[in-house]
Amino acid sequence: MHNPLWFDPSHCLIGGRWQAPIAGQTLPLVNPSDGSEICQIARGSAADMDGAITAAREALDGEWGAMTALQRGRILTRIGQLVLERVEDLAALEAMDVGKPLTQARADALALARYCEFYGGAADKVMGETIPYLDGYTVYTLREPHGVTGHIVPWNYPMQIIGRSVGAALAMGNATVLKPAEEACLTALAFAHLAQEAGLPAGALNVVPGLGAEAGAALASHEYVDHISFTGSVRTGALVQQAAGANVVPVTLELGGKSPQLVFDDADLDAALPFLVNAGIQNAGQTCSASSRILVQRGVYEEVKSRMAEAYSGLTVGPAADDLRLGPLISTRQKSIVEGYLSKGADLAIAAQGCLVDNCPADGAYVCPTLFADVPPDHSLAREEIFGPVQVLILFDTEAEALEIANATEFGLVASVWTREGARQMRLARKLRAGQVFLNNYGAGGGVELPFGGVGKSGHGREKGFEALYGFSQLKTVAAHHG
Ligand code: NAD
Numbered sequence: 139m140h141n142p143l144w145f146d147p148s149h150c151l152i153g154g155r156w157q158a159p160i161a162g163q164t165l166p167l168v169n170p171s172d173g174s175e176i177c178q179i180a181r182g183s184a185a186d187m188d189g190a191i192t193a194a195r196e197a198l199d200g201e202w203g204a205m206t207a208l209q210r211g212r213i214l215t216r217i218g219q220l221v222l223e224r225v226e227d228l229a230a231l232e233a234m235d236v237g238k239p240l241t242q243a244r245a246d247a248l249a250l251a252r253y254c255e256f257y258g259g260a261a262d263k264v265m266g267e268t269i270p271y272l273d274g275y276t277v278y279t280l281r282e283p284h285g286v287t288g289h290i291v292p293w294n295y296p297m298q299i300i301g302r303s304v305g306a307a308l309a310m311g312n313a314t315v316l317k318p319a320e321e322a323c324l325t326a327l328a329f330a331h332l333a334q335e336a337g338l339p340a341g342a343l344n345v346v347p348g349l350g351a352e353a354g355a356a357l358a359s360h361e362y363v364d365h366i367s368f369t370g371s372v373r374t375g376a377l378v379q380q381a382a383g384a385n386v387v388p389v390t391l392e393l394g395g396k397s398p399q400l401v402f403d404d405a406d407l408d409a410a411l412p413f414l415v416n417a418g419i420q421n422a423g424q425t426c427s428a429s430s431r432i433l434v435q436r437g438v439y440e441e442v443k444s445r446m447a448e449a450y451s452g453l454t455v456g457p458a459a460d461d462l463r464l465g466p467l468i469s470t471r472q473k474s475i476v477e478g479y480l481s482k483g484a485d486l487a488i489a490a491q492g493c494l495v496d497n498c499p500a501d502g503a504y505v506c507p508t509l510f511a512d513v514p515p516d517h518s519l520a521r522e523e524i525f526g527p528v529q530v531l532i533l534f535d536t537e538a539e540a541l542e543i544a545n546a547t548e549f550g551l552v553a554s555v556w557t558r559e560g561a562r563q564m565r566l567a568r569k570l571r572a573g574q575v576f577l578n579n580y581g582a583g584g585g586v587e588l589p590f591g592g593v594g595k596s597g598h599g600r601e602k603g604f605e606a607l608y609g610f611s612q613l614k615t616v617a618a619h620h621g
Contacts, residue, residue: 167322172501181347182317197339197340197342210311214261217258217332228247253301261309267279277616280616283612287307306610307610320347326347366382389599395552395572398554399555400554401556402556422465429554455498457502464492475525492507512531551597573589573591
């Protein structure tokens with residue numbers, strides 16, 4: 139396979155200059171499809187992070203900070219155009235780095251382009267308001283950037299998460315510092331190259347790869363960062379919030395979930411089936427909004443079970459370049475976490491499993507997608523985020539019981555309801571504890587335009603859509619007394 143790298147991956151981008159990390163240290167980046175080393179990446183330190191944050195501050199006082207919303211929007215739109223021109227290159231990088239099947243990697247690159255287009259177009263459409271007040275006053279509000287925003291990104295959807303968080307932050311005029319995941323950072327670096335090519339001023343986007351406990355922690359705790367956007371695990375999210383809290387800095391946390399789909403007896407099963415399965419196995423289940431719990435009413439339970447089992451039996455797993463339904467997991471570490479859950483499910487019935495193709499390299503991080511049936515709602519597989527291709531089927535009788543089970547985890551990111559009954563759709567849309575509810579669909583095709591975020595341990599704050607622009611800005615109230 140040809141090497142899709144077109145830049146030096148061992149550098150950080152700081153103040154418009156690509157440079158080796160100050161301490162000269164690097165980390166190996168591993169291809170999860172075969173365990174081989176792709177390249178060495180920068181192991182950024184607190185000193186590199188300090189340089190990046192200083193550069194971002196200078197950008198706010200320089201060319202970037204002086205730009206109008208229209209100018210910022212045009213640059214973002216140009217970045218989107220360059221992303222579109224390089225979709226295949228970006229997809230090849232992401233497939234190699236994350237182990238994603240090429241079709242998924244391509245969809246992620248297109249989503250990155252779409253975020254740049256959306257936020258490029260929206261940049262000059264964020265407005266304040268005038269507020270009726272006392273006689274002799276005119277009061278209005280201004281939406282202003284926070285200043286320097288930190289973006290800590292995980293390995294599962296690097297391009298999409300960069301698009302939604304860095305894209306929205308730049309649209310609002312923040313200067314950004316991006317810390318990609320140590321397991322997958324090539325498309326973050328590629329994105330920064332394209333942003334430079336599109337004319338983004340120096341310091342508006344800085345990228346410091348490295349370990350979470352080093353570069354990540356340095357970003358989260360830095361006193362000159364004004365806002366942090368974090369996507370990843372609950373444990374790390376809590377640490378980031380704690381570190382930012384010491385500086386009284388706001389954070390947006392997107393921490394995953396255990397998202398249910400509720401299938402009622404009157405559901406259109408032909409429409410539901412592809413969503414029930416795909417929402418669990420997309421990206422090998424390593425999706426914050428994965429639907430890992432399928433709650434099914436008694437009247438259609440056996441049919442859903444056998445149709446999902448049939449779909450699972452046809453699932454194949456192999457190297458990213460083979461472009462099958464599933465690739466490997468991100469790492470052998472993630473593989474052992476998922477295998478740990480499969481062992482915890484030893485007391486459960488397996489309805490069906492997919493299979494690995496014959497040519498799976500022995501050092502790849504492969505697991506078989508697994509569908510468990512008749513799972514008690516209080517079982518750990520029905521409550522904890524697994525982050526692998528594992529789904530559980532749970533039986534229910536009444537709407538009230540389905541609601542209680544659906545709301546009984548500590549998470550609340552996404553939920554979906556499959557029923558033809560309009561009143562039930564409306565009732566459940568209100569009562570389900572989730573940041574997004576889908577009625578007779580799941581995921582709505584990605585939904586760049588749709589505000590996204592969780593409740594409970596799924597996090598707080600909203601990204602995507604127009605709402606993100608409010609999150610990446612703060613409101614100033616101006617009251618003029620003119621008599
Ligand atoms: P993680 O939360 O530790 O890592 C996510 C990002 O945070 C990475 O960029 C990492 O370098 C950074 N980070 C790590 N420690 C940090 C610290 N102390 N301060 C600041 N930044 C830090 O996730 P992980 O270890 O890669 O994965 C573990 C589990 O997290 C997975 O099994 C999965 O359940 C969950 N996860 C969720 C998402 C999501 O989209 N919600 C994404 C990835 C992982």
